[in-house]
Amino acid sequence: MKNIYPTSGKIIISIVSTKSGMGKTTLVESLIKKFTEKGYRVGALKHDAHKFEIDKKGKDSYKFAQAGAQEVVLASKEKIALMKSLNEEERIDNIVKLFNDVDIIFTEGFKNNNFPKIEVHRKSVDNKFLFNDEKFKKGTFLALATDENVEGILNLDLNNVEEIVSFIESFIFKNQQLQKENQKNILIDYKYDDLYKKPIIKIEKENVKHIEEDIIGEYPLSLILNKNYHSTFLCTPRDIKPLIVGFLATKGYIKNKNDIKKIEINGLESIVNVEISNEEHENLNKEMIFLNPLNYIECEKVENSSVNIEIETIYEIMDKNLNSSKLFKDTGGVHSVSIFNQNKGVITCEDVARHNAMDKAIGHCVLEGINLKDKIILVSGRISLEMMLKAAQMQIPVIISKSAPTNLSIELANRLNITLIGFVRGERMNIYTNPQRVLIKV
Numbered sequence: 001m002k003n004i005y006p007t008s009g010k011i012i013i014s015i016v017s018t019k020s021g022m023g024k025t026t027l028v029e030s031l032i033k034k035f036t037e038k039g040y041r042v043g044a045l046k047h048d049a050h051k052f053e054i055d056k057k058g059k060d061s062y063k064f065a066q067a068g069a070q071e072v073v074l075a076s077k078e079k080i081a082l083m084k085s086l087n088e089e090e091r092i093d094n095i096v097k098l099f100n101d102v103d104i105i106f107t108e109g110f111k112n113n114n115f116p117k118i119e120v121h122r123k124s125v126d127n128k129f130l131f132n133d134e135k136f137k138k139g140t141f142l143a144l145a146t147d148e149n150v151e152g153i154l155n156l157d158l159n160n161v162e163e164i165v166s167f168i169e170s171f172i173f174k175n176q177q178l179q180k181e182n183q184k185n186i187l188i189d190y191k192y193d194d195l196y197k198k199p200i201i202k203i204e205k206e207n208v209k210h211i212e213e214d215i216i217g218e219y220p221l222s223l224i225l226n227k228n229y230h231s232t233f234l235c236t237p238r239d240i241k242p243l244i245v246g247f248l249a250t251k252g253y254i255k256n257k258n259d260i261k262k263i264e265i266n267g268l269e270s271i272v273n274v275e276i277s278n279e280e281h282e283n284l285n286k287e288m289i290f291l292n293p294l295n296y297i298e299c300e301k302v303e304n305s306s307v308n309i310e311i312e313t314i315y316e317i318m319d320k321n322l323n324s325s326k327l328f329k330d331t332g333g334v335h336s337v338s339i340f341n342q343n344k345g346v347i348t349c350e351d352v353a354r355h356n357a358m359d360k361a362i363g364h365c366v367l368e369g370i371n372l373k374d375k376i377i378l379v380s381g382r383i384s385l386e387m388m389l390k391a392a393q394m395q396i397p398v399i400i401s402k403s404a405p406t407n408l409s410i411e412l413a414n415r416l417n418i419t420l421i422g423f424v425r426g427e428r429m430n431i432y433t434n435p436q437r438v439l440i441k442v
Helices: 024-037 060-067 092-098 161-182 240-250 311-323 326-331 354-368 385-393 407-415
Strands: 011-016 042-046 071-075 080-084 104-108 117-121 141-146 155-157 195-204 207-216 219-225 228-235 260-266 271-276 286-292 295-300 335-341 344-351 376-379 398-401 419-425 428-433
Touching: 011 024, 011 161, 024 042, 024 104, 024 161, 042 092, 060 071, 092 104, 141 161, 155 161, 219 240, 228 240, 228 354, 240 260, 240 271, 240 354, 240 385, 295 385, 311 335, 311 344, 311 376, 311 398, 311 419, 311 428, 335 354, 344 354, 354 376, 354 385, 385 398, 385 407, 407 419, 407 428
Parallel strands: 011 104, 011 117, 042 104, 117 141, 141 155, 219 271, 376 398, 398 419
Antiparallel strands: 071 080, 195 207, 219 228, 260 271, 286 295, 335 344, 335 376, 419 428
8 A cells, every 4th residue: 555645654643651561562562463464554663761772792783883983874685773872862753753654653651742642541550641641742642541430531442452543544644635735835834832932023112123022822723512512612722621611511511520421632633522411401491582583592590689799899809810920910812700708719711702612701600619609700701692692601790891891781780680890990880780799989
């Protein structure tokens, strides 16, 4: 079979684990056999953490190296071997360039590289993982080959080689399609990062400077819900799990984290696979709100009237919300949403889109089991109908914004007994609805 990737030359899959004894070598050996049987030309690369010597003292090749040759090639009719002396460990992306005439390379080890990885895990050997360890590149982990059920990543049966082979072939096929697309002119390169350095021209009065500045990243993330495509988010690529959980909660798809069967984040393919309970949750005391003859929204009235907040506390927590975002200070390109219990902060989340930031903050509370019915939510941007709906879905009684609300958000807040406060800047604010929760000193 001809080379699968004529441009890049080969596909590389790294088989990794937290420690030895997991079965990496056994899996790599099985994969080599299976893919060879299927007609692939397979290469293998083994990482050795210790010194090794394949040359024997007294052999001619050994003498050449001892004499000072940096590279020695030993060749026969059957094999070619390259022996190269190194002053420091070689990067894996340089090592794989040594492979010719292969379709796929399986590497064993090389934990912290940029190539796609399958982590091997046995619960009897270790209870730690690489895929959720911040020391390793999270977006590169495709799946976990394991003998148990682990949340947060696609699980493959470690004892079912056919399943793992099928998964890898599916990945190869998708990359073939991507390779074809890459031959076209690509307008946007979607990368998985939240900050980028970009050259800019900075003008201040008559001064012109050419500098590099931090630019906020925007990332397309597709949600596959119960095996069906649902929607694509344009978001800041951090706090992905709380973002998805918050979105599901504010849409009314889940009531708590127990409704979620699994969440698998695939950073390489910009996909989140989610399975939730199919049981219908009946929402009581809903009021039907007609916006026009073609549309309607169902919401519950916020019944909690015991939450009160002093004006001075509003000024204080808005200042905390606006000044807690390091990303905003670095880039000026994100919104921040904070949830407070009076003047005590619960969580602050950031995103290029204000509704994503709200989903992240709410998702965090859902995951942590934090009741939102007595909390206050602060946002750095405009309060639209969509933002109001999210708060209403979670029964949040008070919404405070630095900016303006829309007419529809005011109407919705008024109907649903939500206190809406806007234009909180310095020591001024506008109270738009349900002022009974704001303690005003006369």
